[in-house]
Amino acid sequence: METNVTAIMPGLTARVVVNEGDKVSKGQEVAVINCMKTEIKVLSEHEGVVKKILVKEWDELQVGDPMVVLDV
Amino acid sequence: MTQGNFNVILDSMPATETRLEVLFRQAGDGFLQMEYGRAQRAALQDSFRMLAVNDIIHAKKIKGLIETVPGLRTNLFHFDPEALDVASLIAKIKEAEDSMPTIDDVVLESRIIHLPIAFEDSETRKAVEKYLKEVRPGAPNIIDGYNLQYMALCNGVSVQEAKNMILGTEWFNSGGGFWPGGAFLWPTDPRCALVVPKYNPPRTWTPEAAVGIGGPCVFTYTTPTGGGYQLFGRTIPVFQFSQKHPMFKDGPFLYRPADRVRFHETTEADILRIHEHVHDKTDYTYRTESGKIVVKDYLAWYHSAEVQNGINELKAKQAEGVKKAPRL
Amino acid sequence: MLKVINGGIETLVEDWPGRLGFLGKGMAPSGAFDNVALGFANLLVGNPPGEAAFEVTGGFFEAEFGLNTAIAVTGTPKAPLLNGKEIPMWESLEVKPGDVIKFSHIGQFGFRWYLAVAGGVDVTPYLGSKSTCIFGSYGGYEGRKLADGDVVRLLKPSRSLREVIGRRVRKELIPPYPREWTLRAIPGPNTSPDYVTAAGMDYLFSHSFKIQHTSNRSAYRLEALPDSFFARPDGGVGGSHPSNIIDHAYAMRGALNICGNTPVLLIADGPTLGGYMCALSVINADLWKVGQGTPNRDFIKFQVATQAEATRARVDQKKLLTENSLT
Numbered sequence: 001m002e003t004n005v006t007a008i009m010p011g012l013t014a015r016v017v018v019n020e021g022d023k024v025s026k027g028q029e030v031a032v033i034n035c036m037k038t039e040i041k042v043l044s045e046h047e048g049v050v051k052k053i054l055v056k057e058w059d060e061l062q063v064g065d066p067m068v069v070l071d072v
Numbered sequence: 073m074t075q076g077n078f079n080v081i082l083d084s085m086p087a088t089e090t091r092l093e094v095l096f097r098q099a100g101d102g103f104l105q106m107e108y109g110r111a112q113r114a115a116l117q118d119s120f121r122m123l124a125v126n127d128i129i130h131a132k133k134i135k136g137l138i139e140t141v142p143g144l145r146t147n148l149f150h151f152d153p154e155a156l157d158v159a160s161l162i163a164k165i166k167e168a169e170d171s172m173p174t175i176d177d178v179v180l181e182s183r184i185i186h187l188p189i190a191f192e193d194s195e196t197r198k199a200v201e202k203y204l205k206e207v208r209p210g211a212p213n214i215i216d217g218y219n220l221q222y223m224a225l226c227n228g229v230s231v232q233e234a235k236n237m238i239l240g241t242e243w244f245n246s247g248g249g250f251w252p253g254g255a256f257l258w259p260t261d262p263r264c265a266l267v268v269p270k271y272n273p274p275r276t277w278t279p280e281a282a283v284g285i286g287g288p289c290v291f292t293y294t295t296p297t298g299g300g301y302q303l304f305g306r307t308i309p310v311f312q313f314s315q316k317h318p319m320f321k322d323g324p325f326l327y328r329p330a331d332r333v334r335f336h337e338t339t340e341a342d343i344l345r346i347h348e349h350v351h352d353k354t355d356y357t358y359r360t361e362s363g364k365i366v367v368k369d370y371l372a373w374y375h376s377a378e379v380q381n382g383i384n385e386l387k388a389k390q391a392e393g394v395k396k397a398p399r400l
Numbered sequence: 401m402l403k404v405i406n407g408g409i410e411t412l413v414e415d416w417p418g419r420l421g422f423l424g425k426g427m428a429p430s431g432a433f434d435n436v437a438l439g440f441a442n443l444l445v446g447n448p449p450g451e452a453a454f455e456v457t458g459g460f461f462e463a464e465f466g467l468n469t470a471i472a473v474t475g476t477p478k479a480p481l482l483n484g485k486e487i488p489m490w491e492s493l494e495v496k497p498g499d500v501i502k503f504s505h506i507g508q509f510g511f512r513w514y515l516a517v518a519g520g521v522d523v524t525p526y527l528g529s530k531s532t533c534i535f536g537s538y539g540g541y542e543g544r545k546l547a548d549g550d551v552v553r554l555l556k557p558s559r560s561l562r563e564v565i566g567r568r569v570r571k572e573l574i575p576p577y578p579r580e581w582t583l584r585a586i587p588g589p590n591t592s593p594d595y596v597t598a599a600g601m602d603y604l605f606s607h608s609f610k611i612q613h614t615s616n617r618s619a620y621r622l623e624a625l626p627d628s629f630f631a632r633p634d635g636g637v638g639g640s641h642p643s644n645i646i647d648h649a650y651a652m653r654g655a656l657n658i659c660g661n662t663p664v665l666l667i668a669d670g671p672t673l674g675g676y677m678c679a680l681s682v683i684n685a686d687l688w689k690v691g692q693g694t695p696n697r698d699f700i701k702f703q704v705a706t707q708a709e710a711t712r713a714r715v716d717q718k719k720l721l722t723e724n725s726l727t
Contacts, residue, residue: 008505009409009458010696011613035695036616040409040458060613062697063505077704078601080588097589100651100681101710105589112636112646141424141649143673148649150423153711249649249673252426252536256647294426295536313538323527325425 002051004066005044011035013059016068022050024070031055031067048072083162090174092118096162102138104149104158106165114288116258117175118145119246120367123330124180128168134161142247142329144256178367182330184242186359187292188338188346189283191235191305192218195340196282200303203275212398213271219302223285226268227386228393235337237264238304242332243290248325253294253311255327262374263382267390270300272400281307281347283335292333307335308346308356317354332363401466402517404550408503409458410617412532413521413540413552414438416450419529423672428652430531430539430669433457433617433691434512437474439721440569441516444472444492446559449721452523452530453516454546457617461515461546462502465495467554470518470561474569476510476577476692478503490569492518494561509577510692518564519555535618535669567726579698580608581689583682584705584713585656590645590677593631600629604656604679605702609663613696620665620690622700625658638675649673654682656702665690665700685713 014032048070085094092109099105136156141148215221224234241264243257284301294311312320349356418431432438439449532540609622635644
């Protein structure tokens with residue numbers, strides 16, 4: 001089954017810290033959002049494998065926007 | 073919308089032979105800005121007058137006036153509009169202005185604060201090293217691990233001459249507001265007016281009590297913070313959050329507007345000892361004197377041949393220095 | 401006491417009107433970014449409207465209560481969970497020792513919540529206020545945002561809990577949170593004709609400015625202005641850019657600083673003095689809207705106001721923030 005790791009804050013994508021094919025555990029940092037001049041970590045809520053990365057550096061984000069697709 | 077809607081000058085007082093035009097600008101809900109003249113100028117006599125008038129206004133104890141925030145040529149009045157209307161506030165300020173019609177009448181209460189300083193101390197050196205390592209490797213304003221040689225270079229003087237200029241004048245506080253407890257310090261002796269560019273990009277860390285210069289202003293860092301001034305030494309604490317030392321019992325601040333600072337050279341060991349006696353033992357005695365600036369006398373001295381010649385000599389050196397010093 | 405399980409993105413102790421009277425000492429007023437939501441949260445639990453409470457920005461704050469008390473949550477419409485169940489907002493309710501409150505992300509509108517506790521937050525006031533200035537690292541709880549493991553002391557309820565539990569803000573008085581915020585503002589001190597062109601002022605008071613993602617408690621940065629905004633070629637002795645001026649004090653809170661071509665609203669922890677011109681100032685009664693303005697999503701529009709209108713708006717806001725607004 002697929003699930004998305006989504007943006008938790010509006011802002012810009014600072015970076016994605018996983019690669020396609022990586023295994024991620026629950027609570028692991030997946031990406032970083034830049035907002036309010038600070039970096040906000042986006043953690044995975046599930047265990048799984050990174051299937052697809054949907055965003056790149058400086059992409060604009062709203063809350064709920066998908067950033068990474070996981071196979072869980 | 074027409075242009076007229078944005079005329080924010082609520083009132084004014086005409087220029088006289090010895091005073092610039094006084095403008096009263098709308099500056100927000102509960103804010104009024106008073107300004108001397110329309111042209112941007114950096115002249116200490118504007119600040120002397122502004123602060124002397126500021127003292128008169130404070131003595132009136134105007135109900136609803138929360139605070140005033142003097143700059144070099146402006147003063148911001150922060151008031152509670154439910155308790156004080158802007159027209160009455162302007163009337164009170166005009167009264168204060170009228171009580172000092174000419175510059176000859178301006179006498180400003182001005183303390184002298186004596187501050188020990190150690191040039192090129194090792195704590196401040198750490199901030200310069202950190203910058204070189206983490207922010208701008210090869211920064212041209214860092215020579216032998218410090219900024220003092222660059223400061224001298226910019227002004228066409230030797231390092232010893234630059235030190236003598238820092239030690240040889242009183243530094244006048246035109247007011248704070250940039251950082252908690254900070255003060256903008258201007259040289260009262262124009263022959264000691266070093267001018268330097270600021271760091272580009274700025275530093276991420278500066279130790280407490282480091283002393284630096286940016287443009288014409290000296291700043292003594294009140295707390296550890298980033299910053300952009302060229303660093304040349306370290307003084308004693310000029311701010312204390314905890315207010316443990318008796319000097320800070322009424323507030324964490326040392327400086328008041330119109331204070332003058334005089335630096336006295338000492339050793340790094342002495343500076344460290346004093347830090348301990350301010351923050352831990354709380355028994356260091358700060359050396360301050362009360363005093364006055366008689367603006368008429370100051371201006372007569374400023375315009376004397378001796379001082380004017382000195383200004384011209386320095387300007388010639390600075391013109392050469394600017395050509396040689398690398399840009400930041 | 402309140403035991404912090406997750407500090408969230410930025411959770412701060414803030415009161416209102418904050419730390420007034422220290423602009424010349426380089427100290428911003430700080431204070432609650434949205435004083436209306438703070439005021440209602442406090443009133444609901446029986447506190448004066450300016451008492452210190454928790455300002456939850458961005459969300460993900462989680463904490464456990466260690467006492468029996470009343471709480472109220474106001475702000476961005478996304479209800480937090482209490483022991484896993486959504487709680488009503490703009491309403492006071494009882495909590496017991498061991499109860500856990502948990503916020504997730506922000507709602508569709510607005511950016512901040514306020515969590516008030518009956519009696520208030522027990523931090524030592526610094527220079528007359530319990531507000532945190534994160535920019536200067538002082539005030540509030542150790543001068544910083546809350547972090548996992550912090551234990552914050554709470555004051556005892558000043559009134560019987562039975563009297564306050566279940567109270568609500570009248571529905572019609574809950575402030576609307578749009579995506580475009582209209583802020584009433586007084587022009588000045590630097591406007592047309594001397595600093596800004598007439599067309600520039602018209603642009604300022606008609607354009608809808610997107611809030612930039614870099615906006616925080618020191619500054620709300622807006623979209624850049626066109627070069628035609630400026631009436632001067634440069635700042636003279638003040639500097640090379642026409643937005644430069646000899647350092648002057650900023651009307652904090654509310655001044656719109658023109659920093660290069662970027663308009664920057666100075667609020668909460670913002671700078672109190674500097675070398676950029678200021679073209680307008682948001683009236684005190686509308687400052688709360690800036691606090692709900694969401695970076696990278698919402699827009700800000702300015703509307704001309706006079707001091708007389710601003711003063712009336714202050715009086716109206718004081719009337720709004722009384723127990724008469726509760727049922």
